Amino acid sequence: MVLLDIKNLTLEIDISGSWVKALDKINMVIHEKQIHALVGESGSGKSLIVKAIVGALPVRWRITADRMTWKGQNLLTMTVKARRKIIRKDISVIFQNPINSLDPLLTLGQQLQEMLPTDNLTKTWFWQRNKQKRELAINLLHKVGIKNHQLCLSSYPHQIPNDVVQKFMIAMALASEPKLIIADDPTRGMEVTAKTQILKLLSRVNQVKSTSVLFVSHDLLAISNMASYMTVLYCGQTVESGDLLQLRKRAFHPYTQALLNSAPSFRKDLPPKSPLSSLDGTIPTLHNLPIGCRLGPRCPRARRECVAIPQIRRVHTHFYSCHFPLHWEAK
Numbered sequence: 001m002v003l004l005d006i007k008n009l010t011l012e013i014d015i016s017g018s019w020v021k022a023l024d025k026i027n028m029v030i031h032e033k034q035i036h037a038l039v040g041e042s043g044s045g046k047s048l049i050v051k052a053i054v055g056a057l058p059v060r061w062r063i064t065a066d067r068m069t070w071k072g073q074n075l076l077t078m079t080v081k082a083r084r085k086i087i088r089k090d091i092s093v094i095f096q097n098p099i100n101s102l103d104p105l106l107t108l109g110q111q112l113q114e115m116l117p118t119d120n121l122t123k124t125w126f127w128q129r130n131k132q133k134r135e136l137a138i139n140l141l142h143k144v145g146i147k148n149h150q151l152c153l154s155s156y157p158h159q160i161p162n163d164v165v166q167k168f169m170i171a172m173a174l175a176s177e178p179k180l181i182i183a184d185d186p187t188r189g190m191e192v193t194a195k196t197q198i199l200k201l202l203s204r205v206n207q208v209k210s211t212s213v214l215f216v217s218h219d220l221l222a223i224s225n226m227a228s229y230m231t232v233l234y235c236g237q238t239v240e241s242g243d244l245l246q247l248r249k250r251a252f253h254p255y256t257q258a259l260l261n262s263a264p265s266f267r268k269d270l271p272p273k274s275p276l277s278s279l280d281g282t283i284p285t286l287h288n289l290p291i292g293c294r295l296g297p298r299c300p301r302a303r304r305e306c307v308a309i310p311q312i313r314r315v316h317t318h319f320y321s322c323h324f325p326l327h328w329e330a331k
């Protein structure tokens with residue numbers, strides 16, 4: 001079953017008085033029980049997509065799409081209230097820089113208990129319900145590997161270390177028993193043990209609860225261990241998507257290949273702002289977007305035709321947008 005279906009999502013933002021397409025015809029489909037990776041260099045628009053899905057963008061920005069549905073319901077035309085209800089019940093987001101999405105004036109315990117759905121409370125009286133909420137919160141903290149629940153629940157966000165905040169955010173995400181968890185770069189800057197714990201946790205939730213995960217990351221090793229499907233983004237355009245093993249074996253888009261080559265055998269993380277070994281130059285800023293295929297100025301295969309935006313082509317469940325894809329000579 002398709003949960004999230006995005007077709008031709010375009011986002012225009014105003015920068016110094018002129019409108020630029022920060023996202024240009026983004027396509028992405030997330031299925032039930034799927035771990036879907038969203039990858040791309042720093043600045044490619046991954047977090048903007050996350051914010052567009054949950055409606056967390058400034059209202060003055062222009063957002064359009066041919067389709068943006070959650071289980072068939074149109075997210076763009078529904079009321080703000082209806083959309084909030086879906087986000088609260090079915091979609092949990094772990095934003096990049098999670099500390100910013102916590103309320104600095106409330107303890108973590110207050111914030112976690114607030115997230116617990118009241119439907120799960122079986123007790124009648126408010127003091128019994130408060131006790132039950134606390135028990136559920138403690139249970140969630142243990143699940144995500146936070147042993148000192150007492151300290152965590154009574155602390156304010158700035159009082160606990162980053163990796164604990166990240167685990168706490170996962171507990172918050174699990175509290176509503178969502179259908180989809182969106183994790184925006186949840187392991188950035190973490191040391192290996194904490195990173196491994198987070199990844200195992202997300203994989204376990206996916207397996208045990210059948211929760212889908214949209215895993216946004218630079219970490220190709222983590223992605224290869226977790227995800228079954230991958231969408232590759234370059235400079236606000238989706239350039240390729242498909243089954244992860246298929247893409248690793250036979251990428252059609254030069255950018256996907258460059259990304260894979262930059263992390264040989266998927267053995268190492270690709271830090272933000274790192275140059276891609278097989279491509280010259282860096283990702284353009286939104287002020288200087290090339291026309292047509294945005295990879296053009298960096299692409300070794302570019303030709304005159306690339307000033308026109310390439311159409312999406314499809315081979316079974318594999319999609320790519322390139323006028324001169326890799327391996328095409330052989331087809």
Ligand SMILES: Nc1ncnc2c1ncn2[C@@H]1O[C@H](COP(=O)(O)OP(=O)(O)OP(=O)(O)O)[C@@H](O)[C@H]1O
Nearest residue numbers: 013022041042043044045046047048049096272286
């Ligand atoms: N509030 C904003 N105002 C203006 N430009 C913005 C804003 N937020 C993002 N951008 C621009 O949009 C582009 C995409 O940003 P985004 O944060 O989505 O990238 P990203 O792929 O998530 O990068 P990273 O991997 O570093 O998190 C960048 O060029 C960024 O500068």
Ligand code: SF4
Nearest residue numbers: 293296299306322323
């Ligand atoms: S369309 Fe052209 S510039 Fe873009 S990736 Fe393909 S070959 Fe390179």
Ligand SMILES: [Mg+2]
Nearest residue numbers: 046047096185
């Ligand atoms: Mg980001």
